[in-house]
Amino acid sequence: MNNAIYNFNAPANEPIFEYLKGSKERNALFEELNRQLSRTVEVPCIIGGKEYYTGNTSNIIQPHNHQHKLGVYHNVTEKQLELAVKSALDAHRIWSDLSWTVRASILLKAAELISGKYRYLLSAATMLGQSKNIYQSEIDSVCETIDFLKYNSFFASKIYEMQPASTFNQLNKMEFRPLEGFVFTVSPFNFTAIASNLNMAPVLMGNTTIWKPASTSVLSNYILMKIFMEAGMPDGVINFVPGKGSTIGRRVLSDPMLAGIHFTGSNHTFNSLWRQVTETLPKYRSYPRMVGETGGKDFIFVHPSADPLEVAVGAVRGAFEYQGQKCSAASRMYVPQSLWPIVKSLMVDMCHDMKMGDVTDSDNFMNAVIDEASFDNIMNYIEYAKNSTEAQIICGGNGNKSTGFFVDATIIETTNPYFKTMEEEIFGPVLTVWVYPDQKLTEAVDICDKTSPYGLTGAVFSRDRVAASVICEKLRYAAGNFYINDKPTGAIVGLQPFGGSRASGTNDKAGGEFNLIRWISPRTIKETFRPATEYKYGYMN
Numbered sequence: 001m002n003n004a005i006y007n008f009n010a011p012a013n014e015p016i017f018e019y020l021k022g023s024k025e026r027n028a029l030f031e032e033l034n035r036q037l038s039r040t041v042e043v044p045c046i047i048g049g050k051e052y053y054t055g056n057t058s059n060i061i062q063p064h065n066h067q068h069k070l071g072v073y074h075n076v077t078e079k080q081l082e083l084a085v086k087s088a089l090d091a092h093r094i095w096s097d098l099s100w101t102v103r104a105s106i107l108l109k110a111a112e113l114i115s116g117k118y119r120y121l122l123s124a125a126t127m128l129g130q131s132k133n134i135y136q137s138e139i140d141s142v143c144e145t146i147d148f149l150k151y152n153s154f155f156a157s158k159i160y161e162m163q164p165a166s167t168f169n170q171l172n173k174m175e176f177r178p179l180e181g182f183v184f185t186v187s188p189f190n191f192t193a194i195a196s197n198l199n200m201a202p203v204l205m206g207n208t209t210i211w212k213p214a215s216t217s218v219l220s221n222y223i224l225m226k227i228f229m230e231a232g233m234p235d236g237v238i239n240f241v242p243g244k245g246s247t248i249g250r251r252v253l254s255d256p257m258l259a260g261i262h263f264t265g266s267n268h269t270f271n272s273l274w275r276q277v278t279e280t281l282p283k284y285r286s287y288p289r290m291v292g293e294t295g296g297k298d299f300i301f302v303h304p305s306a307d308p309l310e311v312a313v314g315a316v317r318g319a320f321e322y323q324g325q326k327c328s329a330a331s332r333m334y335v336p337q338s339l340w341p342i343v344k345s346l347m348v349d350m351c352h353d354m355k356m357g358d359v360t361d362s363d364n365f366m367n368a369v370i371d372e373a374s375f376d377n378i379m380n381y382i383e384y385a386k387n388s389t390e391a392q393i394i395c396g397g398n399g400n401k402s403t404g405f406f407v408d409a410t411i412i413e414t415t416n417p418y419f420k421t422m423e424e425e426i427f428g429p430v431l432t433v434w435v436y437p438d439q440k441l442t443e444a445v446d447i448c449d450k451t452s453p454y455g456l457t458g459a460v461f462s463r464d465r466v467a468a469s470v471i472c473e474k475l476r477y478a479a480g481n482f483y484i485n486d487k488p489t490g491a492i493v494g495l496q497p498f499g500g501s502r503a504s505g506t507n508d509k510a511g512g513e514f515n516l517i518r519w520i521s522p523r524t525i526k527e528t529f530r531p532a533t534e535y536k537y538g539y540m541n
């Protein structure tokens, strides 16, 4: 075994391709989109490196054109879940015994494959299956996925470097064991990069996983799985099991060898997983590590000194990009009376200019929301606001699901800072604004802090730098990612480690050492060179 200590340097972030009209990359992407649109795929479960076609299938559709089927996926059965657990446990020994640099090399190879050979394949699948436009798909499925893979290898090297001190008659070592058992990874629909990272972070640290992808992102997630395999991931290290969450969860969570859950999704689902784990606690070999990033009710707080155009652009991009389906999307805003007329007029103009439609039409800023349940849920919130005497719709407010699940960029103005749409996560293109009297700034900041149970992202816009700093301090626990004069979305791996607390999750900061550390269970080894030969201590003589 080569026992050299390797140096991993901090990587550069993956450059974002622009896809300008006539560019080589744009032509290649459209060729791939057309290829995927002209065929259907069949996605199996992949367990222990083997494909399983169970015959119990569900459709993969395009949210912006739901009658056009992209393919089907096979739902995992109870029998295969048994196999998945066995195969994750079988693969654990060899995988965890490998030099970590071999594991890192597989991640780095996957990053290279995504950056080059499979860039358009993965991006087109994300665009079509999850209704992302060219830019949103590029920054997620390509750039962020690569950044997670590369940065984590660098961060892991920093963790493995940490060793305790040794003295003249003893040698102390820290062995960074992976967890004992398997990790259950449960991924959300909205970011291909997150699905990748939920698996690859524990895997890099020597763990094996059972991966339950969201039913609405199976296509891109299957492509990721194939890329990991081509990069050299041994059989059984990641076991890909699409299917119904509750059925899969019940079996996997009841296993005594469950060593951890790596989750991103709604607060409701994470709470239910946590409850099941608590009920099963006496059965487990170890306390399972619970790492979950959940929902948000992300805010923009506007100080009277703010630049109205910067506010309007930050709010429109922050609230409506990817149809507001980012956990970090701006969904409540606090604006002083003195600025509201101009901010409102700028935002309404931008929303009227904004186009929405199919992902293959690059004029569209917005596309469809993920599925019918989500569409109905968002429209119910909008209807609630329409019927309330405390709110008025100042822009948008309509939806149409005949071809795709399209919801207008909607701005609600409310007179009640605790209005339902100021408090609850909607996960759609809906921004609610409360206009506060300028002289009640301090009270407004306090209300912002207390309004929602979440604590994920937030932003302050202010040209008065001292005021920005005071607001930042007062809102210390209101957001795990806080922005000054920027929209609250768009965190970049290596630059803004991401995650929030309160009801937004365990705040283990995806894409950093904090997260990787959750996937190891260190063992300290002390070796003494001059063992004691007398049981009595000096003071006794």
Ligand code: NAD
Residues within 6 Å of the ligand: 186, 187, 188, 189, 190, 191, 194, 212, 213, 214, 215, 244, 245, 246, 247, 248, 249, 250, 264, 265, 266, 267, 268, 269, 270, 272, 273, 293, 294, 295, 296, 326, 327, 328, 425, 427, 456, 498, 499, 500, 504, 505
């Ligand atoms: P979701 O909770 O509906 O689903 C997440 C995953 O859990 C899916 O794979 C789903 O199939 C699975 N699941 C559902 N019930 C289950 C059960 N009983 N047992 C096991 N698995 C189960 O979330 P979603 O709609 O996919 O994603 C949107 C949510 O994710 C939003 O709340 C958003 O804020 C959150 N999110 C958070 C972050 C973050 O970093 N904080 C990032 C992205 C998304």
